Each structure stands twice: as structure tokens, then as C-alpha cells.
Amino acid sequence: MNFLMKNPSLSRFNGGQPKSTSNFMSKNLKNKFSYAVVIMLTLLFISCSGDDGAMGPAGANGQNGADGQNGLDGNANVTTVLVEDTRLLSGQDNIIAVNGITQDILDHGAVLVYMRIGDIWYSLPYFGFLNTINVWKIDLNSVILRVDPGNTVLLDFKFVLIAGNSANASANSKTNIFSSLENNGIDVNDYNQVAAFFKLE
Incomplete structure (x- = not known):
């Protein structure tokens, strides 16, 4: 069963x-x-995660920005000339020899003139209690000063010669030099500021 x-x-x-x-x-x-x-x-x-594709072409370059204002060069284009023990006579041209004032500086550069009283450098023109001293003319290798009303004692003068950029010469070269100094916060009437900016002795 x-x-x-x-x-x-x-x-x-x-x-x-x-x-x-x-x-x-x-x-x-x-x-x-x-x-x-x-x-x-x-x-x-795994089958979907293959190698990365090739990098795409680079995009177009952006537009160049506007050029900035040209600044002043260092002391390679700036020199000083010290003339000591100079007496200025009233009523006549006092011609001071300043070697280094070239035609290029006259055309495109600048000349700053300072006078020392004690330990202080004063920019010209100078307006004192007894007389006034002015820069009458700047010429090749010389500067003409005038004093009024009387003669001066022996004074020291310092001339700062700033060469211009003849490659970009224009009728406004001198104006551009002073504008550049002003834009850098430099008062050209203050010799210490000018000396510090250009690293002058």
C-alpha cells in the first residue's frame, strides 16, 4: 500500500x-x-561613467581697459644742482649757471627753484618782509633771478631739473608733469615732499 x-x-x-x-x-x-x-x-x-570629454575651445579675450595716466619716473630723470653763497643784486639780472638745463628740459621738462634761509628751503617766487625774489627766465644751463627792492645777503639755491618724455612730447608736457605730481599728493612748493618723492639727497 x-x-x-x-x-x-x-x-x-x-x-x-x-x-x-x-x-x-x-x-x-x-x-x-x-x-x-x-x-x-x-x-x-559603470557603463555610463566613461572618460571625460575633450576640453572645449577657449573663449574670446575680453576688451582691454583704458590705459592709465603715465606716472613720473624715479630719480633717473631728475637731478639737482646746488649753488651756494650767491648774492642777488637789485635792479639787474642775476644770472646763475645751472649746468644740466638742456633744450629737452626747456621744451618738455620742468625746473623747480628753491632758496635756503637757515635750514628751510623756500620755493621761488619768494615774498619776504624785506624783498621779493623771482625767477625771471630759465635758459640753457642758466637761470636769471631778480630781487626787489634791495640786495640780498649770501644765499644758497637748489635747482631741481625734471626731464620730460620726448617720445611723447606735446605742448602740455610741463602741465602733465605738474599734474602728475599733484595727483601723487606732492606740493611742489614743499621741497621736502619733492625730495622724498624723487628720492633726492
Whole structure:
């Protein structure tokens, strides 16, 4: 006689397999399916992440900004001439030799004149209690000074010679020199400021 017939309790099995075994196989199949999905997604991600593409062409250069104002050069283009113990006479041209005043300086540069009283340098023209001292004319290698009303004692004079830029020469060269000094906060009437700016002794 068939064993199954002798054991009615086994008639609850499906196809000879217990229900508990069927449930186990179902869960196992779901787990395998989940693993398969994860592996497929991983392979898909790897296949999509290839090498970076080549860099695109460079963009066009931007527009150049406006040129700034040319500044004054250092003391390579600035010299000083010291003339000591000079007495100025009233009512006549007092010609002082100042070597270094070239035609280029006359045309495109500038000459600053200072007079020392004690330890202080005063710019010309000078307006004192007793007399007035003016720069009458600046010429090649010389400066003409005038004093009024009387003669002076022995004085020291310092001449600051600023060469211009002949490559960019214009009728406004002298104006540009003074404008540049002013833009740098330099008062040309103050010799100490001028000396510090140009690194003069």
C-alpha cells in the first residue's frame, strides 16, 4: 500500500513538497532577484561613467581697459644742482649757471627753484618782509633771478631739473608733469615732499 495512503496527515503536502519548503524557495527566489537588480544597476552605472570629454575651445579675450595716466619716473630723470653763497643784486639780472638745463628740459621738462634761509628751503617766487625774489627766465644751463627792492645777503639755491618724455612730447608736457605730481599728493612748493618723492639727497 502506498505510504501516502497510510499517512493521511501527509495529504496536506502539495506534490510531495511541504508548504514550508515552498515558502523557503519563494523567499530565496526574491533574494536572488534583488541581488540581480543591484548587479544590473551597478553595471549600468559603470557603463555610463566613461572618460571625460575633450576640453572645449577657449573663449574670446575680453576688451582691454583704458590705459592709465603715465606716472613720473624715479630719480633717473631728475637731478639737482646746488649753488651756494650767491648774492642777488637789485635792479639787474642775476644770472646763475645751472649746468644740466638742456633744450629737452626747456621744451618738455620742468625746473623747480628753491632758496635756503637757515635750514628751510623756500620755493621761488619768494615774498619776504624785506624783498621779493623771482625767477625771471630759465635758459640753457642758466637761470636769471631778480630781487626787489634791495640786495640780498649770501644765499644758497637748489635747482631741481625734471626731464620730460620726448617720445611723447606735446605742448602740455610741463602741465602733465605738474599734474602728475599733484595727483601723487606732492606740493611742489614743499621741497621736502619733492625730495622724498624723487628720492633726492
